[in-house]
Amino acid sequence: MFFLKYILRNLFRHKLRSVLTIVGVAVAVLAFGLLRTLVGLWYAGAEHASDTRLVTRNSISLVFPLPISYLDRIRGVPGVTSVSYGNWFGAYYKDQKNFFANYAIEPRGYLELYPELMLSPKEKNDFFLDRKGCIVGERLAKTYGWKVGDLITLKGTIFPGQWEFVLRGIYHGKEKATEERILLFHWSYLNEALRQTVPRRADQVGYFVVGVKKPELAPEVSMAIDSLFKNSLAETLTETEKAFHMSFVSMTEAIMVAIQIVSYMVIAIIMVVAANTMAMTARERISEYATLKTLGFKGGHLGGLIFGESVLISLSGGVVGVAATFPAAHWIEVELAQFFPYFSVSTETILLELLAALSVGVVSGIFPTWRGATIRIADGLKRIG
């Protein structure tokens, strides 16, 4: 108890220095937490992917389509429960900066395969019945102020032209991680237009989504599907939804690794700054440590004092940093919704933040602790005056 009191009083001996160190650790922990969250979100799509959904695409590249005629053959593969399909549409709203994911899909099978996209039965039915209808996620609707019944015009890039849709439903995600910034519309609407304008691009899909009875069947079903189209003009590559997401994530992996390195560098930098502060503090108090040793206190006692102060300062910064993470993440989610529609800080990130703060305290305390604990009394006492 006495030592805790002593540590606390030492903590506020140089108020400005302590406050600056705490703020420094807090900012570093906050930056670390936000960067970790960003990296986590990058992989969130893959992590939340269903293990009973497979994605079949052209084995050369996703850019190359597959014939719609594959649909029935895939349906016939044992273990397959349902099949749907879609095309990446790649259009934007009014201006190129208003870009979001939009897909042409086969609605009934697709929504059956994606139960996490929650729509009222009426909205679902209205969407099914209207070939020009579309549905959007709640966040996307909020961003542009769309309401059911609104006419939405997208400008096509891959499929040039002005594309008009009637908003028939606004879905919300079953889980927080469910993507709510997507627009989905009828593949048949796209296909009909292509038949008239570019017939050679009609009756083709970008990918099939395949439901399997149970996750264990995924490898077997994948192999069965791909073997069906072996040596055809459009060979397929079937993989789990997770692997499919990961193939996108891997394209930007270098950036993610760089962000991860930066997040650790931030902690390393504050570690050095905190270590310097603690070393300075210990150097100033060498005569006090020598006095305590003279009175019979041992190296362990002094080590505890110095180490305790170092850890307490860093953990204080850590707690402030963690406390600041939530409003900062909320601010990002609201103000930068276009880039970070879902910016939720995980429990793991919070624990990592606290661990990082603790590491800063431990590492920055090592040298001063050693120095204070091993100081020769006679040498320490000479520092007086």
Added chain:
Amino acid sequence: MPEASAPIVRIRNLSKAYRRGTQVIPVLTDINFDIARGEFVALMGPSGSGKSTLLNLIAGIDSADQGSIQVGDVEITTLGESDLARWRAGSVGFIFQFYNLIPVLTAYENVELPLLLTHLSRRERSEHVEAVLNVVGLADRMDHYPSQLSGGQQQRVAIARAIVTDPEILVADEPTGDLDRASAEEILQLMDRLVREFGKTVIMVTHDPRAAEKAHLIRHLEKGELSVT
């Protein structure tokens, strides 16, 4: 002056040298010296004569190269770091030139420090601390921080801290060196009282002849060798 009795400090053939690179600088050479129980001894000498080193060796805060130092029944030159710390905590009280109080602790807490290493309860510690603060006349200042006390008062707190464990020996390194004449006189009277009333043995290093006059015995150190006055 107390009656002569078995010496509480017995120093034999004590030598100490400092090393700077390959250079060896002798500080104390073959010192032989006894201090009787209840004696007030002043160690004098010019700067660099080795008096503070001798004091540190007697107090167990520095180690000798050669020779023996027996304090009471304990040969302190053979003690390890940990045993020496324990011995110091119970047997020696320290009074420093610059008081060496912990600035973030009150007078009470500074005095209580050495007792934290004992098995005394909080209440027992409190009784001891209040008793010694009464002895030094600072019971009414126990909640003050060192910065709120004068130099003389700080030194009295330091003396209270030195005697709170009731050690046999008090070692004082220039205890009046940082004080004005009036405060220095008060401190010397207090130390004299500790010898006379409480039977403490005081070993004091000083440059000040006035301070040395209070001692029963003055020893001069000159180039690491001892002479008697």
